[in-house]
Amino acid sequence: MEFKLRVSRVLVTGGGSGIGKAIAKALLDEGCYVCICGRNLEKLEKVKEEFGNDRLSCMQWDVRDVSLIWEKINEAASLCGGYLDGLVNNAGVYVSHHNWKPWNETEEEWDAVWDTNLKGPMFLLRKFATYLNNNHIKGNIFCVSSIESRNYNIQGSYQGSKYAFSEMVRSHAKKVLNLGIVINGICPGIVASSLNDYNAGDPTKSCALGRILSPEEIAACALFLMSDAATICCGEMLDASGGFYAAF
Template sequence: MTLKDKRVIIIGGSTGIGLATAKAAIEQGASVVIAGRSLEKLEKAKAEINSDALQVIQVDNKNEEALKAFFEKVGHFDHLFTPGAAYVLGPISADSDIAESSFNGKFWPQYYAAKHAVPYISQSGSIVLMSGAAGQRPIPGAASYAACNGAIESLGKALAIELAPVRVNVVAPGTIRTEKERTEAYEAYKGMCLLKRVGDVEDVAHSVVYLMTNRYTTGSTLFPDGGYVLS
């Protein structure tokens, strides 16, 4: 159960969890395509990984037609991971652009990525969507964000049924330490999860690789959150 000789697509792979997953997949012998909106970030990631097994392609994952063209260009592959997202949090009283940003920046990009991946994905392959632990344990002032994460988890189950034997799963991280410094949020999270620490991108990448390689797991949501949803 490895990714050796498999082709992996990561939309949102130039930084953070996506980049860590790209590194882990290449270490297992996969060829990887990372995609994202920023060509500068993609080129930086390419230089950091420095491997002939990596290809970078610029794509706007909020644009359905761009996603369709992307998969036409990529062609056949084995596994898809879709961590790329951009959104703004706000309470129920927030303006509509804030309220809708989670769905426009996180749900629909993954929905349409899965839609346009279908003609090209191996029947023994998989799709890993990304939600977040707030879908099960919401945070104050972020109702639409919590709802969006819950919707992604339901989408994963629905697609697991619709696309079988292609496996579809969801990874739902808690707060993860990235290159963005969020000291206050990190300290608060330590007190809200059982393991009393913030996760690293490698923790989530390990979970994603498991979901790609375990041939008997589908329709599941995995929570690399340090026990946040239980505490």
Template sequence: MDLQLKGKVVLVTGGSKGIGKAIAKAFKDEGAVVTIAARTKEELEKVQTEYQLDGIYQGDLSTNEGREAVFQKLINDFGTIDILINNVGGSNGSTTMETDLTLFEAAMQLNFFSAVQFSQLAIPVMREKADGVIINISSVFGRESGGKPTYNSAKAAMISFTKSLADEVIKDGIRVNGVAPGSILHPTGNWQKRLEENPEKIQAFIEQEIPAGRFGTVEEVANVVVFLASKKASWIVGASINVDGGQSRANF
């Protein structure tokens, strides 16, 4: 299927590993002009060489200044942006009562405020063309309990933000949607570490929590993202789609 993404300028935040890296590859396979942003220069350069990406941007995406600098470099290099993938994120802390407030603030900066600010930067450019796509990578734990409270709270905010922003900018020709992955296995992720530490415990988790009977793959998430970014998904607006093998227990 031709998704008609050839030549589209794409920015994937947190694109040097895991889900973001797979998303970058999927867009590159579709012929898009693909750029990624992350904190570590060496990881960015490795992915650029591996997938022949068109641009890499090093920056601290947990800060206003870092995000502004990355976006300005992108515009200086390519003059526009067609597709923004707000993927950068991470978890920290423990239970609510054992987690310092500063860690909640840090989680919001990285997972949520980064999506808000990059969207605010990209939308004026997209409005000029009356065309653009923003996709926010949240989590099934943005809809229900599970995982760390700092992460869950930030991802819940992202899901709400996705819907409100989508309704605001669809009149300008800009579609905003989200993807909510379940438990995804990849070499640099937490599930891989847990699997190596206690394979029996993780196998029990899979059998109990994931109806499909296995972890998801980064490619399975990336495939949904590129579809949502295409004109084939033109009537999907404000949705956050679970990609989880049935893991989520929410009925919506």
């Protein structure tokens, strides 16, 4: 089945590695203009050099700094040829919970996780939707959460922030669909990425699929939800975990 993307000029947060990088590559392969952003400009420039694609640009920005959102949206729009019609709201951070004792989290760790995983992405989602509406653009916002948002035994900042993010994405999506703005997302399982420290573990215990997932597999799901094949999806947070909880 062939499908057509609903986006052509896309800002990807956390695009310097892992899932963000893979989604950026998939979008480029489909002919999109893409601007990746993150805290480490050197890492972003290495991705640009690696991909060797003139439709890729990079921009330094820590999403925790919500005061810069409008400036960075406009900068990314300029880098992508004048406007944006897509956002991949992917930036996230994971802090190891001291041998799974989250009650030992420091205040600094807690704030870093919640500001990166929830505060920054939610203000970005709202202002990007406003940007689209103000410019009469029918666009797409795609959000990356975590399968841990399905774990209701919330003990630490990572699980809590991802649970809140997923729920807020669902509620916000219903408010803007009638404006032609489609918001969906994904809850990846254990992915080969620098974000987490699961990779050294036994993959047969991670999920029913019996292996660690690849960023490219998550990117394939992302493209589906940003395409016209998913027009009936609104506020959906797709579990893409290889049967993570089924393995326990």
